[in-house]
Amino acid sequence: MPLWIYFAVFAALTAGTLLTWWVSTIDLGMLNTPIALFIATTKAVLVILFFMHVIHSPRLTWVVIIASFLWLGVLFVLTFADYLTRTWKIY
Amino acid sequence: MSSLTSNDARFVEPEGARNYITHDYGALSWLLTKDHKRIAILYLISITALFMLGGFFAVVMRIELLTPEGDLLTSDTYNKFFTLHGIVMIFFFLIPSIPAVLGNFLLPLMLGAKDLAFPKINLLSWYLYIIAAVMGLYIIITGGVDTGWTFYTPFSTQYSNTHVFGVTFAAFIVGFSSILTGLNFLVTIHRMRAPGLTWFRLPLFVWAMYATSIVQLLATPVLAITLVMLMFERVVHVGIFDPALGGDPLLFQHMFWFYSHPAVYIMILPAMGVASEVVAAFTRKKIFGYSFVAYSSLAIAFLGFLVWAHHMFVAGISVYSAMIFSFLSYFVAVPSAIKVFNWTATLYRGSVALLTPMLYILGFIGLFTIGGVTGLFLAAIGLDVHVTDTYFVVAHFHYIMVGGAVMAYMAGLHYWWPKITGRMYPEWWARLAALLIFAGFNLTFFPQFILGYLGMPRRYHAYAPEFQVLNVMSTAGASVLAVGYALPLCYLIWSLWYGRPAGPNPWGAVGLEWTTSSPPPMENFHETPVVTWDAYDYPAMLKAMGETQNV
């Protein structure tokens, strides 16, 4: 990968960090957490794709990464199956 | 006949040639070795030592429970003993047992490879294990820990004043040992198979190790993160699990069991792999439904991730999620049952040789089935409410982990002992030990099902007097079990010097590991084997033997 891409990604990550800080100074109510998570996720994707060279990796690497995130999804979805239904009163 | 058969003698070394044991001498040649076979031996010695330590805690607990009064140990010491028994047996014995000892030794041999894909990482795994074990021993000597092996919050983060930080850190480190082993095996199975050894020609032990490695790789990091958060909260008091700071104690249980339920499959999948090898070898048959058994390993690995909250039914999770997890838990029974039925179908009309490994595996099939069926009892929410935190649960998971995993480990150890050491173990003593272990095990743990159903809670050093008879039976069984485990230790060491030389293939088994000499040479095979046969091709082998006899 050409060197400028690394610098561009680094700049984007720095911008993301500053953005997170700036957003945290504004009260958006309900949206506070989702926006912070959205910025963080975007940054993580940039790191995985470029710094970890995944964008130019073979298919098997993609399978491994996607499977890992699916597993993380299992952890989140089934945990939330508990948290989001604790207030349900009628079954 | 020019074509190669699986029991061809052409890879066998001439008598007296060097093998992996005699290749080099001196402690450093072992401690710095990158050879998978030597690392397997290092693991064998280490986990045996820790098995004895864990067994010591168990024996003292059983002696305490001989009488209803708490007269041998104080309640605090008893808490530490059951905690340390669990931590030592699970993290330092069961998790590494079959993968790190038998898997390490056999995987390259079964694949026709010279070594694992990453020999140095393999050695690193063992050192991580040893570092964690030394930390654990230090903690045991300096006062121990009393949280239970599950480290539940808020007790572990706020109230316990024992060595929680140190022991969770040790569990964290030993987790990385397990992750690296899994990674190593996965890459090895993908990249190092001998020419002609396609996926559906692989021995089922390899399929089982493959499924196990996936679980190790995907589940263990979650344990690591969870333990780091626990240590963080305990030391810095951030609010992850503490409700007073905005955390949730059940989050710990969710994340802990996301690892620890699949961890049961890290113990039992390799055991199933051993069962397939032994059943095929001692019935002289192909495993019935090979591909079903292979795929059911993967299905267990996957479904095992969807059921964890069945450990939390009474902990305060929502009733809706409890129903989901109960429902999903029943699904895991399907692939496990497929395996049990297929082994049984393989036995049908096979020429069953009741040698020691087969005795252990027959025990394994029966005890694992009892453990699995009682697991279904526990997955039913209504019954689980009744027996949660009673001896019923203790009996259930010992049927899986000891009746299942340890029995299969003993089977595998005996089955491959001639390959590992080049010597036969004494068959009569070995059968006696197998029978003692089976009888002692049932006498120890079957009464605990009844105790639990009658309502005796686990994790107390004293109990109501009406439970004494069954507890005395259980303790008596534990003594038989202890003798049963001590016997192999004696006669296996004895056999190193006095055992009959085994030769390359004492069981007349098929599989690449039996085509090289015993013990194998450092590089495993003198020329890379080319595989032209399916796994467990005993019918063809028997036919070939018949032809030679007719000539």
Ligand SMILES: [Cu+2]
């Ligand atoms: Cu479970």
